[in-house]
Amino acid sequence: MTNIPETGRTPRVQIRLIVIQILVLSLLGTLGGRLWYLQIREGDAYAKEASGNHVQQVVQPAVRGAILDARGVPLADNETRLVVSASRTDLLKMPDDGKGVLTKLAGVLGMKPNEVMAKVRLCDAETPQPCWNGSPYQPIPITDEATAKQALQIRERAEDFPGITAEPQAVRRYPGPGKSNTAQVLGYLSPVTDEEIQQAKDTDSPYLRSDQVGRSGLEREYDKELRGKAGVTRYEVDNLGRVIGQAQADAAQPGSNLVTSIDARVQRVAEYELNDAMKKARQEWDRNTNERYKADSGAVIVMEAKTGRIVAMASNPSYDPNAWVGGISAKDYTTLTGKASNYPLLNRAIQGQSAPGSIFKVVPTAAAVNAGYSFDGPYQCSSSYSIGGQVFKNFESQGYGPISLGRALEVSCDTVFYRLSHEEWKRDGGTKPKKNANDWFYKTAHQFGLGAETGIDLPNEVTGRIPDRKWKLDYWKANKDAWCKYGKKDGSYAEKIAYENCLEGNRMRAGDSVNYSIGQGDTLVTPIQMATIYSAISNGGTLYDPTVGKAIVSADGKAVQEIAPKSHGKLPISQKTLAEMDDALAGVATRGTAAWRFADVGWPQDKIPMHAKTGTAEVYGKQTTSWFATYTKDYSVVMTISQGGTGSGASGPAVRNIYDALYGVADDGAINKKNALLSTPEKDLPKVRTDGTITSPKVSKDPAKEQRVSQEGDKAPDEQQLAGTVPTQTPENRDTRRRRRAGRGGRKRGSRRMLT
């Protein structure tokens, strides 16, 4: 075949045929080369792309664990609601950016089209609320209050509503058992941000786009435990998203339940009494400022003295935690955070700090004993104490003659502490301190845990302040420029103060030490610090880290992880001094400044020994702060009301009522165990069954009101404590919440809870 026939074949044609052959082969070579490039060299990249192509993830969010009170009553749980959401990605694919679909949807939901469209726009600097501040790839909830009929309409006509879904979802609910609120302690949730997703990406608990994250309170502190782990199912899909196989499925792990030491009933009583005390204080006339007391804020803590566990913690003003569920409306947000709001989101029990006044005196008492002064004294309780022409008066300028430190506590004699503190100040070198100054009064305060966080399991606790020499110097350095600029030698009072501060604000002056000794001046404490200290005095000197969380119980109840009480130190006093101090504080309740709230009005001191200390702190430019610190062998209760008047006057009745409720004490001093809400702290943990239901007792409609009633007469209310198994979502609780919301929201049902 190789012989070329000797025909009319010309070389031109032969050459051209060879050219064609070479061309053809080079074309095929090109194909082969390209095929090698795609499949061998770049093969891995394309394989990855192909798997991304045909695998779709479906995420089943984990049900968030409940927050329970000490007896198992849910303070925060979930309810199933029909949530209608819109996928922005799908809407933007439509020629009109989904306007048509949203308008149709608005019709079905009975909302205004503008309202719906505002919800799906993204937030930025120029976009006012409502707008969506979550991820644009996440379905944006339009409403979580769709009726079954609306949801059906949307689902049956899916082709009319592309990108719209209507699905049942577990939504956080704060049922508020027995009208308790617990808002600041519980905290709230909001959608996860892109940054948080990035940050948590490589940790063992990464976020999902659809996650809600605890932003404050217990929801934030125990977020990881409560959140659980979302289930992910990976499906193989075809080009139209039709499922052609399931690749992998990790089931969702529901979040654990958090059992707290809160008792919903006591919580309700504490909230009610705090609010009531503040209301009453606003009726009182303040002789110093010649107006009624403002009583603008307050806090009360009920703590188990032997463990540091929180039984109740109330902060006023408060808010409805359900306002955050499903995203907060612009109006609600302004109400909660605006300048005129008085910041109800603040948990004043741990974030409110003010001068403690006389409830501080246990600190200088201990300091004096540590400095070598005898507890028994005697010390002169004059009506006033003067240093270099400056006169420091006793409260209401009363003198008691020579008394012991215990008596000084009982009658709250300021001059005794003025003198002791001043003497120590002088011993330490006065304005020119010695190198190794003892600073007993300041050192002791630090040892009591003041000026530092107590370590409570709630976020953003503040430290308060002990105005020792170091602080004075730091503070002066930070402010001297402003002071020196503003201060005038012969100006107004404020200008004179600034002038003085400019000159010698870096030094501890005699007056500073005197003011400090009675918890005035620059001293700041938080209610939780005082509750911790008074609990320590009650329990023999152990300073416990306060805790709200008591145990973390898995959703099936099988794994129980108890949160044991931890201590952060001991009070720096001997048992003898402690016993003497304990006696003195009992004396306050029996014959001292708080007697008119306890012993004089039927408190069964022999059965339930009460210890108390009152405080009325002066604040420059404001009305006095009312402080009341008390304890029994089981509990310590600390209350404060800003601009509320005197300690025993404004806070006294409320604290007494809380004790009455705890122990079931009637006004005449009779103890009725049946009425006692919690005469000893709850020791057992509530039972979580394997199916996730929780055994919890019923909570009556309003324990606070009932307590008031039972206090007056001896009539025990009907059996309130019918034990029963309450599933996490009872229709009854749901009604409560709906009613409450409907009452507040009025006609615009649902609108204030819309996602924005």
Next chain:
Amino acid sequence: MTGANSFQVSGYGPERAGWTRLFARDSLARRLDWPILLSGTALSLMGALLVFSATRNRTELNQGDQYYFLIRHVLNTGIGLALMIGTVWLGHRTLRGAVPILYGLSVFLILLVLTPLGSTINGAHSWIKLPGGFSLQPSEFVKVTIILGMAMLLAARVDAGDKPYPDHRTVMQALGLATVPMLIVLLMPDLGSVMVMVVIVLGVLLASGASNRWVFGLIGAGTTGAIAVWQLGVLDDYQIARFAAFANPELDPAGVGYNTNQARIAIGSGGLTGSGLFHGSQTTGQFVPEQQTDFVFTVAGEELGFVGGGLIIILLGVILWRACRIARETTELYGTIVAAGIVAWFAFQAFENIGMTLGIMPVTGLPLPFVSYGGSSMFAVWVAVGLLQSIRVQRPMSA
């Protein structure tokens, strides 16, 4: 075939009986180009598997019968083989006389497409619907008749020994003959087929020995024409879009570039040995459109990998190599031109088809010879193989 003279078409070779005669030295069967025949059959059967893999889950196409396309593809191959045998039996010389009729018939058919009898598939109005669910794409046959017609004109005087090369007049006649159906196909519009025809014309002219001026003139004219077509808006938007997407599929991954992109992902993910027949996720997931026809190569790329894709290219290479040899070794210019035309046709169409799945050529609706599903294409290709075989079988004319 016992005793039949059916294969003794040209009277060559000694008279022998039955199988012995068929496989005797110098017999017809011995003289057939077996590499081409076997390669073509192998490609067609491979095509059957690939088409089956691509369509067995596409219920919207296969009317609920997962073997629908498989059976038809095998059937088409069988008919194609029969057509080849028929072509060999008739012989290309015999067909030479019938070229005017065949040419006329094919032009008539493509004109028919332009009438309401024609139907549109994928934006190209190039099908004739036949009763029984069959459809015909006459532009496939036009490719054959253009080759035959041009070869007839160009080789007439040379084979008669009058001239060493076709003169200008003949070349112009031949070009005219090719231009008429090309314009009609352009009106359909079936740009891909026109491109193939242009390349065929080029190949035919080269092989005919026509002067270089014609060859380069035609290339120049083709370029000018392409620019003119682009500028004058003869092309539909979708055709331009396909071009743009080929250049950069990432520009519009959801639109036109989708085809290119998904095809490339399918092939790229195949790796060396592929995911195994019926196991390609891109194929099973139906991410690549037109996968049983224009994008059939992606099935091979994904499920059979570099090995399978390379095998297809090699088999095509065998056919083209042998066809080139046939063109070079035949004694008549007529046979040379026909073989060269077929080489140009197969080579370009294969390059264009595979090239577009690999993202190096623009996306046009062209089937991969032998492999793609489609009766008209299959028949035309096998007729062309028959022509090649006939040219080879009848080579020793002087014997």
